[in-house]
Amino acid sequence: QTSEQYIPILSYRVGPYAAGGSGFYGGAIDYFNLINAKGGLNGVKISWEECETEYNPSRGVECYERLKKNNGGASLVEPLSTGIAYGILDRVAEDKIPMTTLGYGRSDAANGKVFPYIFPLITSYWNQAAAMTKYLGDKSGGMEKLKGKKIVHLYHDSAFGKEPLPVLEAQAKQYGFELIKIPVAHPGNEQQSQWLQIRQANPDYVILWGWGVMNAVALKTAQRNGFSRDKILGVWWAGSEEDTVPAGDAAKGYTTMTFNTPGNYAVLDEIRTKVYAAGKGNLSDKSRVGSVYHMRGVTAAMLWTEAILKAQEKFGKGKLMTSEQIRWGFENLDVNEARQKTLGAMGMFPPVKTSCEDHEGSGAVKVQQWNGDKWIAVTPNWIVGDKALTRALLEESSAKYAAEKKITPGCLK
Amino acid sequence: MTSPTVANFSNASPAAPATPAYLSVNNIEVIYDHVILVLKGISLQVPQGKIVALLGANGAGKSTTLKAISTLLRNERGDITKGDISFKGQRVDHLTPNELVKRGLSQVMEGRHCFAHLSIEENLLTGAYTRQISRAELKESLEMVYHYFPRLRQRRSSLAGYTSGGEQQMCAIGRALMAKPSMILLDEPSMGIAPQLVEEIFEIVKSLNVKENVSFLLAEQNTNTALRYADFGYILENGRVVMEGDAKDLAANEDVKEFYLGVSSAGRKSFREMKFYRRRKRWLA
Amino acid sequence: MNINFFFEVLIGGLLSGVMYALVALGFVLIYKASGVFNFAQGAMVFFAALTCVGLTEQFGLSLWLAIPLTMLVMVALGLAIERIVLRPLVNQPEITLFMATIGLTFFIEGLAQLLWGSQPHQLKLPIEDVPIEWLLEKYNIIVSQFDVIAALICALLVTGLALLFSKTKIGRALRAVADDHQAALAVGIPLQQIWGIVWAVAGFVALVAGLLWGARNGVQFALTFVALKALPVLILGGFTSVPGAIVGGLIIGASEKLAEVYIGPLVGGGIEGWFPYVLALLFLLVRPEGLFGEKIIRRI
Amino acid sequence: MFYREAGQFKSSYAEDNQIFPIRQDRIAMAALLALAFLVVPLIATPYTFSAILIPFLIFSLAALGLNILTGYAGQLSLGSAAFMAVGAFASYNFILRIPGIPLLLGFVLGGLSAAAVGIAFGLPSLRIRGFYLAAATLATQFFVVWCLTKIQWFTNYSSSGVITAQEMLIFGYSINTPMKKYLLTLSIVCVMALLAKNMVRSNVGRSWMAVRDMDVAAEVIGFRLMRTKLLAFAVSSFYCGIAGALYAYAYLGTVEPEAYNLDLSFRILFMIIIGGVGSILGSFLGSAFIILLPIGLNLLAHALSLPTNVASNLELMVFGALIIFFLIVEPHGLARLWQITKEKLRLWPFPH
Amino acid sequence: MTQTRKIGEVILDLQGISLSFGGVKALTNISFNVKEHEIRAIIGPNGAGKSSMLNVINGVYRPQLGEITYRGVQRKDMNTYAAAKSGIARTFQNIALFKGMSVLDNIMTGRNLKMKSNFLMQALYWGPAQKEEIAHREKVEEIIDFLEIQHIRKTPVGRLSYGLQKRVELGRALAAEPEILLLDEPMAGMNVEEKQDMSRFILDVNDQLGTTIVLIEHDMGVVMDISDRVVVLDYGKKIGDGTPDEVLANQEVINAYLGVAH
């Protein structure tokens, strides 16, 4: 009966972040259904069990602990919540279950020598921040043009919002732009004072490092204070339909980072025809297929299954993989463009190639813009920021963690 | 000590009042918190236009009986588990207090219960909430209360929470009068009231009773005075009616005299001369 | 210091304060009527806004039809709450009633999302959220037209409610009920009816708040958080005072914005989260019942 | 019938002053402790330990702390999570910065730091009461979390503002498995619950309750309001602080200040209200209700195999409805319900 | 009536006490004293200022004018804690019991000033703390016996009838073993029999423990029978002071308070 590759789903479908949760996990489950409809991973079907975390660390931990042993053991886990990710950080290492944290969580966890079981796949906050400056530099006509420019970092006043500061500060020094940091207290449903400050400072760009309701409010408030939306560059958690739709017209022209290229892909069509047409779609609103969160979920699921396939390549095709084998798979991922093409996801996300030193595997992002109706990619190519800088930060930070936890860094085989 | 002649006593006097019951409580049993049995089958009648006194020691169940009638009991987690109550010939135990007041039955609760944050006058005005009356009529009722309790007029604008105990008691009584009820449940109206005012309050009761035909059920500790003004009396002990009869008969009864009126055959004893605690020798444990 | 900027911040703050007051009003209503802090007010705001948007989006109704319909729903909700939740809890300790409203919060939040899904929505009112032109041109001060209209609506609401409380016997009855449930019942005040009315009105206030906040921030779960903004307003203005909600709102709104702009940068910013609370706290030390709250009687 | 105390006479006040004057209760308690310390470790799975029992115990402890303040001393507070945060971050820093400090001493120092913060933020309670105080304690909640986020020293300059609990060593013995963590937590909770029980049944407890029930009268009788209230804040914060430290060390491992947010404060408040305000037992029952019920509902929803969206929302609704239901059945919380049930059992099979 | 106790010197002396609340003059220039071991009654119509008088004595209210001399120490006002500490205990007209606590605990609170162990010892419930607790419990049980409320010992007072609560409150005040006991209408809501017991009880306390008693009571029978001296207030003014018989004979008192002869 345990001939299926089991993946626990720690989802959240109620509460303030439910829109993101349902989109992301909906995408992942849609992709599982697609894989299963197409015969599984070399014949191995995927099974999953869902547990509502409410985005709450202690409920997340409970869900993790409850689900991890079921159906022959969890292959991997992805909580899509920083708090829960921290809550199970130690546990996954102990249980030897790989955890992916797509685009959030500890940036330094990309160092597989210290965090063998954590995979901040595709890109981390630090690389995102570096890419942001890169993009703004390019937009200004070259990095040297950043000199003397004013950039506001408008951020959610929490660990999340402060995460990119080391990178941004270093780069402000390096490129000579002025970095103005303006925090917004959680939840950020009132930002008049911040935007008046911004209006006062009259910056060239505003980096919007927001989360939840803060994003829509920022856009609205920017509009009412007459700040041009195309000078705002959001973080990828501020770049979904859920962030722009509630802001209405105010969102038009707004740009954000993303690690998915907006558009349609063969795999999405397949999901529509093979999953939704069969009545197995996870989202009650079919039109959300292909939305940012959904696509992110599909991407995640794709990378998970790729890791499993990779593991199968090494440990036996068509066999059930253990979580440790899958960890190896994650550490040796290579989803290049060719592979993306076969998957029907050509260019949907940057090519990912991981290693023990680099659990991130890419660090590339794109910029997208809201045209009032949908997201449009504005950078044709993937942008990569100053990776040397982020690497140095990463080494330093993970070394400190290792020292505190008394871990001897090293690669697992 | 007289032997418990409870049963025959009620036979000896007219068992039930002659006039048909205006308010009648039939064999009710009350339990608090689902476990504490307080009333163990109480029956009593109040005929129209009569004053009935409810007597008994502390904790006998007088207040509980009154609250059972006014259905306020429910909100103190008390339940009537047996028996029924009817007022003007209709069952009322399922009504809300508001409906009861509308039908003419008001209660003055024990322990004053004034609205502390309302002024005395506002307190009185709330009393007329159920009445659909003109300003002039309202004013008239207010004047009536002030007439009875001149002290309240003086303090009309101070918050009830800041008035003295007696003033609050007057306020509570006055507030009930404002509803112009046809029947009033009075729980210890004389408590904390200066002597001459106690007499006055009972005079008010009497005159309302005579002039406006208002019926009263009053729980009182001031047995002496209560029996003087009442037509009929019930004595409660431990949640049971142990004696009932005409007020005059009760007042003449030896046991009642001894225990409730503080006079024995030898006449009234000084409080100072009581040499022993009497409760130790209770006739009904 | 740039005086224009100062005024801009001040006016912006005052107008935000009015928005807070709008939410605080709902709390005041219910606190006044029962001495209960209604934790579910935020959820009601969310529910109202979501229902209204849901009706327009999923049933294609026009806003002008959806709003009265939602109002009916809110009234029904208020009455149901009285009947099912509050009636059995008459005369119970305040904290019990408080907890019951917490239960209610979970229920309403679940219900709202069950009915209408958890997606954020846009709510478009026919009021533009743009700066008032002549102010911008003449004084270079940004004041949103939307905010000004919201303030007017709020003023209207407050006046109405203040009149309701001062001119009708309901107002007095409410205060009586809040003081002593049992005694209020004993004098014949129909507690149930009154609570029903108040909750229905609170539902209506929640709808107004939901519409305005929803238009401002989008209709999403985070609307429940606006309640947090209302708390310092409440303690400052006094839990029991309708005008207090407005005055408290203005003070909190203005001072929090000024603090964020002028003190924030000195201490690292983001102080809007706690500053209003600390301000209200300091204020309470001077006046423990808030600005216009009912005096606390402590006497033996 | 089964629960009869007939024939059990107390011949001394010491006996009557016992925590469980009735023999059946004592036996039940002993059995429960034996179960918790001896049987559970043998049979429970790591899941039960680390996802159910440990958080249940930690939340019980926090609820106990809040119950001392709110339930016994009558000071409504919405800042418990802040005190937990202080406990956790202070413990972390003591253990980090004083090499070789024993773990438990680190916890105690963390608890004491929380107590100090508690006293500071308790000062307004001398003037403010009721819901006003509750709303004012939110200042604590937001301010503390803000400080922990802003002042990097507290998080040892970790770039993400996150602390990672050090390894727990007691006399060189590493507490590293769920079972060991469970036993450590259980021991701490038992000892602290016993201390709390002792406090509330002696003069301190009475002084708290007196202040809660009628502070003016308490003053007239000779309790000093300031001392009593601040002591309640201190003890309560100490308990919350220890709970917070355990939350970081025995439960989550890695925490950010955000983990101790308002939500957590509310959950702890829910626990004591549902469990029973002013009851030690209630803290445990409430914690069980708030922690375990959603899990139970979640499992139930799974068993019914409802669509996940619907299930999640229904869970929330049922949870809310159950809270209301229990309050209507017994407004004084589960502890009181339990007590009434016992009283009924005593009379059983007679109705009264 | 044999009088075993001996009325001693003036122990509490109030001079020219005036107290007003906003416009309300509760007390106007009142002077009176209380002697050791005596039973001193305060009577007067409702709102005369009797309770306010007691509140001034134990520091709940601070008079605007006047002086209080207690055991030779002169001061402008008392404060509640100091009053309690120096042996003044009292009951209240509107029962001020701790509603959520049992009868036993309520009475135990009366002994708090006599408890020595600190809270750490109490938390450990070890040795001295436990001994102390039990020693005090014994005292309290005596009072409970005395008041005949054994059967409700463990009942939360909120559930008791009014009269029983009054008794518990007296017990709490007594537990403090005060030198002066201020009683505000202790017999309101009791029937004659119960009043007799209560009177006996007050006399006993006065006799055996030598406690000085200041008593407010509306039942003139009780007042006349058991008090040594009576002070009469009306509208915040003192209109009479003396032995019961003197006061009874005072026409002003009759007009203001007694009305028709009782």
Ligand SMILES: Nc1ncnc2c1ncn2[C@@H]1O[C@H](COP(=O)(O)OP(=O)(O)OP(=O)(O)O)[C@@H](O)[C@H]1O
């Ligand atoms: N809410 C309650 N919960 C539990 N028991 C109660 C409650 N109220 C009253 N009782 C109990 O019911 C009994 C009767 O109380 P009740 O108040 O009716 O007495 P009463 O005759 O009015 O006495 P009193 O003269 O002292 O006012 C008492 O023993 C009391 O302890």
Ligand SMILES: Nc1ncnc2c1ncn2[C@@H]1O[C@H](COP(=O)(O)OP(=O)(O)OP(=O)(O)O)[C@@H](O)[C@H]1O
């Ligand atoms: N805290 C206060 N604030 C305002 N007025 C007060 C306050 N305390 C007492 N008063 C007023 O002072 C006057 C005297 O009150 P007090 O309570 O002393 O009367 P009392 O003699 O005890 O009367 P009673 O026999 O009715 O209890 C009353 O008119 C009362 O309203």
Ligand SMILES: [Mg+2]
């Ligand atoms: Mg009574």
Ligand SMILES: [Mg+2]
């Ligand atoms: Mg008085």
